[in-house]
Amino acid sequence: MKNAKIKCLLHTLAHYIDVTICHIRMAFLMIVEYPSNIAGWMISNPIQFILGFATIKFVVEQFGQINGWTYGQLAFLYGLSVISHALSMIFFVQGWFMGFYVVEGEFDRYLTRPLGVMYQFFFTNINIFGVTDLIPGILVFLYGCVESNFTWSIAKVICILLMLIGATFIRGGLYLCLGTTSFFTKSTMDFGQYTQEIMDKTTLYPLSMYPESMQFLLTYLIPIGWVSFYPISGLLGIDSGQTYGLLASVITLLVGLIVLAVAGLWFNYGLNKYESAGN
Amino acid sequence: MKWINKYLFVYKTQIIRSFTYKYDVYGNIIMQTIIMITSAFFWRALYGFDISKPYGDVMVNGVRLEDMLTYIIMSSVLSVLLSTNVERRIESSVRNGSISTDMMKPLNIFGIYLSEDLGRITALIFQNILPILIIGSLFIKVPAMSDLTQLPRFCISMMLSFGINWLLAALFGMWAFTAIDVDALIQVKKHLLRLLSGSIIPLWFFPDWFANILKALPFAYIYQLPLDIYIGKSSDVEVLQMMTIQAIWLVVLGLAFFIVSKRATRKIMIQGG
Amino acid sequence: MENNKMIEVTDLSKDYHVVKKEAGLSGAIKGLFKSGKQTIKAVSHVDLSVDKGEIIAVIGPNGAGKSSLIKMMTGVLTPTGGQVLINGKDITKNRKEVVKNIGVVFGQRTQLNWDLRLGESFELLRHIYEIDRDEYEKNLEVMDEILGIKEIINKPVRQMSLGQRVKGDLVAAMLHSPEVLFLDEPTIGLDVNTKFALRKFIKEINRVNKTTIVLTTHDLGDIEELCERLIIINHGKIIEDCNLLDITDRIAPYKTLVVEYYDDENIPTHENSTLDKVEGNVARYRFMKNDITAAALIAELSNKKKMKDVAIEEVGIDEIIRIAYGQ
Numbered sequence: 025m026k027n028a029k030i031k032c033l034l035h036t037l038a039h040y041i042d043v044t045i046c047h048i049r050m051a052f053l054m055i056v057e058y059p060s061n062i063a064g065w066m067i068s069n070p071i072q073f074i075l076g077f078a079t080i081k082f083v084v085e086q087f088g089q090i091n092g093w094t095y096g097q098l099a100f101l102y103g104l105s106v107i108s109h110a111l112s113m114i115f116f117v118q119g120w121f122m123g124f125y126v127v128e129g130e131f132d133r134y135l136t137r138p139l140g141v142m143y144q145f146f147f148t149n150i151n152i153f154g155v156t157d158l159i160p161g162i163l164v165f166l167y168g169c170v171e172s173n174f175t176w177s178i179a180k181v182i183c184i185l186l187m188l189i190g191a192t193f194i195r196g197g198l199y200l201c202l203g204t205t206s207f208f209t210k211s212t213m214d215f216g217q218y219t220q221e222i223m224d225k226t227t228l229y230p231l232s233m234y235p236e237s238m239q240f241l242l243t244y245l246i247p248i249g250w251v252s253f254y255p256i257s258g259l260l261g262i263d264s265g266q267t268y269g270l271l272a273s274v275i276t277l278l279v280g281l282i283v284l285a286v287a288g289l290w291f292n293y294g295l296n297k298y299e300s301a302g303n
Numbered sequence: 304m305k306w307i308n309k310y311l312f313v314y315k316t317q318i319i320r321s322f323t324y325k326y327d328v329y330g331n332i333i334m335q336t337i338i339m340i341t342s343a344f345f346w347r348a349l350y351g352f353d354i355s356k357p358y359g360d361v362m363v364n365g366v367r368l369e370d371m372l373t374y375i376i377m378s379s380v381l382s383v384l385l386s387t388n389v390e391r392r393i394e395s396s397v398r399n400g401s402i403s404t405d406m407m408k409p410l411n412i413f414g415i416y417l418s419e420d421l422g423r424i425t426a427l428i429f430q431n432i433l434p435i436l437i438i439g440s441l442f443i444k445v446p447a448m449s450d451l452t453q454l455p456r457f458c459i460s461m462m463l464s465f466g467i468n469w470l471l472a473a474l475f476g477m478w479a480f481t482a483i484d485v486d487a488l489i490q491v492k493k494h495l496l497r498l499l500s501g502s503i504i505p506l507w508f509f510p511d512w513f514a515n516i517l518k519a520l521p522f523a524y525i526y527q528l529p530l531d532i533y534i535g536k537s538s539d540v541e542v543l544q545m546m547t548i549q550a551i552w553l554v555v556l557g558l559a560f561f562i563v564s565k566r567a568t569r570k571i572m573i574q575g576g
Numbered sequence: 577m578e579n580n581k582m583i584e585v586t587d588l589s590k591d592y593h594v595v596k597k598e599a600g601l602s603g604a605i606k607g608l609f610k611s612g613k614q615t616i617k618a619v620s621h622v623d624l625s626v627d628k629g630e631i632i633a634v635i636g637p638n639g640a641g642k643s644s645l646i647k648m649m650t651g652v653l654t655p656t657g658g659q660v661l662i663n664g665k666d667i668t669k670n671r672k673e674v675v676k677n678i679g680v681v682f683g684q685r686t687q688l689n690w691d692l693r694l695g696e697s698f699e700l701l702r703h704i705y706e707i708d709r710d711e712y713e714k715n716l717e718v719m720d721e722i723l724g725i726k727e728i729i730n731k732p733v734r735q736m737s738l739g740q741r742v743k744g745d746l747v748a749a750m751l752h753s754p755e756v757l758f759l760d761e762p763t764i765g766l767d768v769n770t771k772f773a774l775r776k777f778i779k780e781i782n783r784v785n786k787t788t789i790v791l792t793t794h795d796l797g798d799i800e801e802l803c804e805r806l807i808i809i810n811h812g813k814i815i816e817d818c819n820l821l822d823i824t825d826r827i828a829p830y831k832t833l834v835v836e837y838y839d840d841e842n843i844p845t846h847e848n849s850t851l852d853k854v855e856g857n858v859a860r861y862r863f864m865k866n867d868i869t870a871a872a873l874i875a876e877l878s879n880k881k882k883m884k885d886v887a888i889e890e891v892g893i894d895e896i897i898r899i900a901y902g903q
Contacts, residue, residue: 043703046700047700050692050700054692065487068487082508083504131652138673209326217493218335222341229345233344233345238344299592300652
């Protein structure tokens, strides 16, 4: 009995992986179909983050340190934050534009197929171009490692991977939460620029520079603090008021899973209110 | 004068349409408030703001925290006034082919798009700008102008910056006539504007060499100059100098727009959309 | 005993909340602060059951609730009340399991990937429905015979004509050999040849695979050619659920005899029919099928005046539907 259940679960997992590979293949075919797009994104995304990073450099030059964080440490923070941003762009970016999908009745298609709706929504529209965000992220991160004299160890590598997964989930969950509102409002609002602006201010700089009330809010209610500040403080051994050390990366992963789960419940609740198009 | 009535009709219709998207209005206000308040905290933290000290004490690069806070509130206001839809509008009408029917209308298509943008922004004055100003005044500070005699100059430079911004958007949008997908190009423009115009970080925080490069580009004349005038950062001579360059950019972009739009419309006429 | 009911809809309802908008600028501004909400009953308390292998047509005027009904039956909309059982299983509760067994074509929208060749969309569906390659090839072969799908399988969907696209969508919906096929206005905007091919295909899969088919349409040709059973919906309620022949007998149990005489003098009448209209030398007699047979009427009338030509007109399906909507 138990065996049969596990077998069934494994089969489902294999099925989803199989379909995911198919989606990724189609995404690549689309890129080939419109080659002019690649050039655009190859320019657009790196410009954004290289200019963004230059801005931080200039600001730090003016103000010296930011809340005790040196320039190298800020680069480390910036790099990892952009990497998790890039990952969230690949898998979860559609959350920003969910209103369009809702109003255009795109969910009809997902609902009449025997796979999870949330899975289909994100993976049918997987955004391979998000990879172009990874490049500046990795470059700045490596630069930050050198500048901040980061010492590598296996434990730290594992922590970095865990926190990246967690951070991507937190971002994805938050995008999904915002996007789900469009089931109720039927508005095609584009959350992209706003989300980006808020995330930039809160994940590219140490959270400790903000007043305590805001820190509290961003730690427990909207856990953006876990996207970069807490796990990276742990990795760099910076005392952030609450010292979790390397454990912070594990907590980040847990927080990510919780946020994604809550977002999923909220999404499923919203989906019941879906009205398709043209009624 | 009959033609102007037609554009006025487009303008009015757009205002009414803008008011029907109720949830967008609330969503925009909430998001903009969050961004503005976060920015205020951000600058306070950078200035090492301490409750016990009065505002005016700390100066960085000749700018007091108090002025910086005015700057960010007004930057939020400007970002609403300077929001354009023309690039998306051109792109979508090229993509779905409605551009050729738009061209049959007895109105200039760019005139229609401009009227729509103006209508949308007029609606946004009530939907966004007033709420932002009220919320900003309550939670951050009253963003009073430093010297009211500068008001005429501010208004003129605002109009010029609207023109530059709109022409840039239209030029990027017209790329759609050659490339199928201009999403990436529109993104490029957005990022350049965001980071090089002083809308988020004022130019005076950049090193001189970089700031000088930016002063040669049109972006700085979209946000930085009107805001400079508003907080009274620059001297009279500097302001007049900058406004001259701003006017020159408007003329240059206007010419570029004229040439490109002529070519683009001819291309559409020949291809039939 | 085998359950023969493929679809069972019980007490199904769907309400929409619509915001009332006032006209003009002042109305638009007022709407920002308060809005009158209005509940619209798109579908109210509908019961319906469809046997395995049946083809039914759901028709009704625009906004009558056809689309809402079919969207609830396919699991797209969550009902406000009631339930839909497909092959005995509730579609709202077991969506993923139930939809494996249904195929859906929404005529005005496509489930195909716009930018890629048609074959890529089929390939994705093959993976989603876990169809093995042999079965997939076999299915495609069968469908190719009627629809000629292999000619267009390498064409990008965005370059297709509407007819080709709908064919593509129909094949996409049938790749996994579902037991129930839902078609929402499948023939809308299509040319005569394509319509013919589609109808032939639908009849064929129904005959061979015993596929149950539910279709909504505005095209009376679809109904005449495909269905024996007709569901007429208006204001969210089923107002007729009957056999196509029965409804003709009930709503319009009369025929019209058109007689052309040699001249227009002294056009005769008959006590078992009403003289509807006279135009020159052509007279139209309406008679009930129970009162008199057409043969008897012709014989008796031709005794009174010499006829040149006769024709018998039955009431068309469009007329019947128009009458039914009006009830």
